Amino acid sequence: MIGEDDVRYVAKLARLRLEQDEVARMTGELAKILAHIDKMSELDMAGVPPTAHVLDVVNVTRPDKPQPSLSRSDALRNAPAVDDACFRVPRMS
Amino acid sequence: MTSLDPLRLTARVAKRLLVDGEISAAELAKVYLDQIAAVEPRVRAYIRVTYDNAAKYSTKVDREMQALRGPLAGLPIAIKDNMVTEGVITTCASRILRDYMPVYTATAVRQVWDDHVVMLGKTNLDEFAMGSSTENSAFQTTRNPWDLATVPGGSSGGSAAAVAAGEALWALGSDTGGSIRQPAALCGIVGMKPTYGAVSRYGLIAFASSLDQIGPLTRSVYDCALLLQHIVGHDHNDATSVALPEPVALPDAERLDGLRVGIPAEYLAAGIEPGVRARFDETLARVEELGGRCVEIGLPHTEYALPAYYIIAPAEASANLARFDGVRYGYRCADPVDLLDMYERTRGEGFGPEVKRRIMIGTYALSAGYYDAYYGRAQKVRTLVRRDFSRAFADVDLIASPTTPSVAFKAGSRTADPLSMYMCDICTIPVNLAGLPAISIPCGLSDGLPVGFQLIGPAFSENRILQAAHALEGAIGFAPAPTFRDSGAEADVAGAAAGVPLEVHE
Numbered sequence: 001m002i003g004e005d006d007v008r009y010v011a012k013l014a015r016l017r018l019e020q021d022e023v024a025r026m027t028g029e030l031a032k033i034l035a036h037i038d039k040m041s042e043l044d045m046a047g048v049p050p051t052a053h054v055l056d057v058v059n060v061t062r063p064d065k066p067q068p069s070l071s072r073s074d075a076l077r078n079a080p081a082v083d084d085a086c087f088r089v090p091r092m093s
Numbered sequence: 094m095t096s097l098d099p100l101r102l103t104a105r106v107a108k109r110l111l112v113d114g115e116i117s118a119a120e121l122a123k124v125y126l127d128q129i130a131a132v133e134p135r136v137r138a139y140i141r142v143t144y145d146n147a148a149k150y151s152t153k154v155d156r157e158m159q160a161l162r163g164p165l166a167g168l169p170i171a172i173k174d175n176m177v178t179e180g181v182i183t184t185c186a187s188r189i190l191r192d193y194m195p196v197y198t199a200t201a202v203r204q205v206w207d208d209h210v211v212m213l214g215k216t217n218l219d220e221f222a223m224g225s226s227t228e229n230s231a232f233q234t235t236r237n238p239w240d241l242a243t244v245p246g247g248s249s250g251g252s253a254a255a256v257a258a259g260e261a262l263w264a265l266g267s268d269t270g271g272s273i274r275q276p277a278a279l280c281g282i283v284g285m286k287p288t289y290g291a292v293s294r295y296g297l298i299a300f301a302s303s304l305d306q307i308g309p310l311t312r313s314v315y316d317c318a319l320l321l322q323h324i325v326g327h328d329h330n331d332a333t334s335v336a337l338p339e340p341v342a343l344p345d346a347e348r349l350d351g352l353r354v355g356i357p358a359e360y361l362a363a364g365i366e367p368g369v370r371a372r373f374d375e376t377l378a379r380v381e382e383l384g385g386r387c388v389e390i391g392l393p394h395t396e397y398a399l400p401a402y403y404i405i406a407p408a409e410a411s412a413n414l415a416r417f418d419g420v421r422y423g424y425r426c427a428d429p430v431d432l433l434d435m436y437e438r439t440r441g442e443g444f445g446p447e448v449k450r451r452i453m454i455g456t457y458a459l460s461a462g463y464y465d466a467y468y469g470r471a472q473k474v475r476t477l478v479r480r481d482f483s484r485a486f487a488d489v490d491l492i493a494s495p496t497t498p499s500v501a502f503k504a505g506s507r508t509a510d511p512l513s514m515y516m517c518d519i520c521t522i523p524v525n526l527a528g529l530p531a532i533s534i535p536c537g538l539s540d541g542l543p544v545g546f547q548l549i550g551p552a553f554s555e556n557r558i559l560q561a562a563h564a565l566e567g568a569i570g571f572a573p574a575p576t577f578r579d580s581g582a583e584a585d586v587a588g589a590a591a592g593v594p595l596e597v598h599e
Contacts, residue, residue, distance in 0.1 A: 007453070014411060014456040015418065015433075016449060017441030026453060029511055033454060036512060037400040040470050043477070050472030051479060053333075054289050054303070054528030055552060060332055074196040078422035087420050093431035 002031050097121075099128045099259030100574040104168050104316040107262055111158075111167050118158075118167030121262075122151035122211055125169050128259045129213070132577060135241055137233045138255035140174045140184055142214035150211045165323055166209035171261035173252045174215035175222055176202050176307070177296045181212075185298050186230035187220045189417050189424045189443030199296025200331070201265060201307045201324040208323050213261055216251030220445045221414065222272055222300045224248050225517040228508055229447045236504065237280060239542050242581030243501035246276030246517070252310045253280040257575050263311040263320055267297055269304045270402055271496075271521025274533040277310055278496035278545020281535045281575065283317045283562070284310045288552045289528030290335035293328035301409040302333075304402075304525040314534060314563040318343050321555065342556050344563035350384035352561060354548075355489035359395035360520050366499045368539025373495045376536040376546045379568040380493070385561075390489060392481040394474065398523040401474035403515060404458050404467045405526070410448075411455030417443065450511060479527045486551045491561055494520045496533040496545030503581070520547060530555050532562050535571040541578075 007027045011018045018026065072085055081088035097107075097116070102124075110116045129142055147169065154167040172178065175185045177195035184190045198206065206212070219229035227235045227250025237245040238258035245254040249266030253276035256264050266273040268286035277284025285308045292307040299305065309320035318341055327336040356377065361370070377387050419425035419439035426442050429435035444452070458467035485492060497517055507514045524531045529549055536546035546565070550558045 002457070006457075010453055010457045010460060013460060014452050015415075015436040015440055016444070016452060017437035018449070019441075022446075022449070026450065029450060030453060030457070032512060033403060033450075033515075034457075037403055037467070039400045040397055040404075040474055041466075043394075043397060043474065045470065045473040045477070048473040048476050050469060051475040051526075052472075054479065054526075055335060057290070057333070057335060062329055070196060075421075077196055078193055080419060080423075080425035089420055090429045090432050090435050093433060 002027060002034060097124050099124050102262065103313045104262050104311065104319055105313065107168055108164070118151040118154035118211060119148070121167060122147045122169050122213070125213055125259070125261060132238070132258050133260060135236065135577060136238055136254050136258045136260065137235050138216055138251045138258060138260055139171070139214040140186065140217050140232055140251070141182060143181055143212055146181070147211055147213050150209070154209050154211065163208045165205065165319075167211060169211045169213050169262050170205060171213050171216050171252055171255045171264040172202055173218055173249050173264070173266045175218055175267060175298045176265065177298065178202055178212070178215065181215065183215065183298070184232070185221050186218045186232060187444065187448070188231045189439070191231075191424065193422055197296065200293035200328045202296065204324050204326070205265070216249070216255055216264060218251055219248035220448050221298070221410070222248040222267055222269055223410070223447050223451055225271070225275055225514050226504070226507065227251060227276070228504065229445060231445055234504060237501045238575035238577055239281060240501065241577060241579040242503055243542065244279070244504050246279035246497070246501065248272040249284075249310060250276045253277050253282060253284065256280070256282050256310050256312060258577075263309060263316055265307060265324070266310050267305055267307050268525065269301050269406060270525050271518040273308045273310060274496050274521050274531060274545065274547060275517060278533045278535070279501040279543065281543030281571070281573070282310060282312055283314055283532065283534050284308065285317050285321065285532040286524065286530060287321065287325065287555060288337070288530045290333045291337055291530070291555070292324050293326070293331040293334050295328055295330035299413040301406040302413065303409060304406060306525075314344055314532070314559060314566045317532065318559045337555065338553055339556065341559070344559040346560040346564040347567055348384050349380060349561055349564050352385040352491065353489040354380050354385050354387050355390035355485050355492045356387055357390055357392040357395065357485070357492060357494060359392050360494040364498050364516070365495055366539065369495050369497070369499060369544050372537040372539060372544040373546065376565065376569065377493065379565060383564055383568055387493070388489060390485045390492065392485060392523065394477040394481050395523060397474045398478050398526055399515065399519055401471040401478070402522045402526060403454065404471035405475065407451040407455030408458050408468050409455070411452045411459065414448070414452055447511070475526045478523050482527045482529060482551075490550070490557060492549040494547045494549070496520060496547040500539050500542035500544060524549055528552060530558055532558050534562050534566055534569070536569055537571065538573060
């Protein structure tokens with residue numbers, strides 16, 4: 001059964017800040033959703049291969065030739081903060 | 094200029110009027126812009142109406158009509174706001190992308206632009222296409238033009254409502270678990286999810302990459318085929334893109350002679366409303382009248398499809414949405430103390446509740462110790478669901494079901510319970526897990542609200558589906574148009590008359 005500590009741990013993995021009221025609400029909702037999902041454990045799936053892709057498509061390749069791509073200025077256009085030709089971010093702690 | 098009813102005009106007719114010179118592209122665009130002015134304050138289908146774009150390109154089509162006589166030139170379209178459009182802000186209905194200005198255009202959109210289709214605007218959706226009612230938009234709640242107190246479905250609810258309300262001739266949407274077919278059903282129009290890979294996903298802001306597929310929302314099956322013709326095709330920018338083995342044909346079938354249609358008992362077992370069931374059974378009678386044969390089939394793993402989907406889709410979403418971190422584009426929180434604080438607060442403030450829920454489920458399912466129990470198991474269920482369909486298609490040509498268990502529900506009635514919202518997609522989700530094509534067409538009304546009829550086919554059977562849907566559409570003869578009534582307002586009036594204090598709704 002998922003508890004508030006699990007929710008806080010998973011939120012940390014997801015880099016998602018949750019307020020305390022969100023943690024409490026999320027814990028109840030996730031418990032309910034996961035209980036529904038646990039229905040899958042009724043099935044005996046010994047020998048069933050997982051689906052990697054729905055169509056019979058394998059190893060799609062193309063010639064390894066350089067092609068035009070986004071310009072640096074286009075790539076930087078939506079950045080919240082820019083330093084010359086770089087994305088600018090706060091310091092690591 | 095001919096007087097045109099935007100609630101009834103099809104692309105097929107509009108195209109003929111344009112080619113015959115009975116109407117100009119600018120006049121046609123104005124028909125829709127006028128309708129937007131008249132009903133958009135109540136429907137709220139668009140996040141952004143691109144008035145300048147519509148004026149500029151419709152005029153260009155008129156000026157250069159001879160040179161531009163492409164098959165779609167001048168036909169106005171609405172685009173779901175999770176497809177990037179160069180020079181037009183694309184939000185995904187999320188605070189985190191509120192001001193995002195794309196520097197390139199999605200392949201499917203590029204294809205219709207190259208055909209000189211005139212874009213009217215970008216339509217509302219559930220944030221990042223996660224939802225079944227369009228109530229998860231960060232900006233506005235779209236309403237169903239058949240009853241403004243009800244939802245249009247979702248996540249392509251803006252596209253569906255725009256077409257149903259005559260605010261667009263047709264539209265593009267995307268379908269991850271039913272997000273084209275379910276809103277098409279609830280809004281009384283046609284919606285199709287093509288075979289996985291048939292339409293390029295390049296420039297479709299990713300939700301669940303192994304399930305997402307772009308497709309048309311239209312007022313007729315013929316229009317659906319016409320639009321589909323122009324968005325399919327291999328694209329080297331999408332590694333999962335495939336070319337259809339045969340071109341999409343414009344449907345002309347009026348009979349279903351010899352067609353074997355499978356009816357999955359499992360889809361009818363779970364909570365189908367009586368009114369929906371009645372319209373469905375009447376439509377099966379039409380199938381037989383047209384020379385088809387209905388046979389009961391089994392898809393025994395149906396009840397496991399929803400649990401598997403609610404692992405696979407959130408797992409892929411949690412990975413796809415990791416890119417929204419405040420570094421390269423989108424929202425960044427104010428005054429971060431350090432990098433980690435910026436990541437966490439940007440995402441905590443930028444995403445809405447349903448997106449957070451899915452990121453959490455997905456991250457949990459992929460975290461150490463749980464992978465085999467959840468993601469690994471879900472991918473095996475997916476194999477079983479695919480095998481169910483393969484076995485069924487050994488005996489039948491198509492599979493039929495109601496598109497949704499119920500007609501449009503009241504806004505706000507399911508938002509408090511995520512699981513009840515997830516159940517909306519019980520008949521559509523298995524199709525995405527198996528990568529199959531499917532269409533929803535209107536098959537009548539229940540309590541004054543549209544009911545959708547779903548036809549599912551094997552991979553690459555788009556033409557078979559379109560032909561059958563075309564024949565059925567003719568036999569059903571679905572004619573009513575939305576009335577823009579508001580049963581909520583009616584209820585409020587009744588409440589006021591009875592002396593009950595009114596609640597103030599936003």
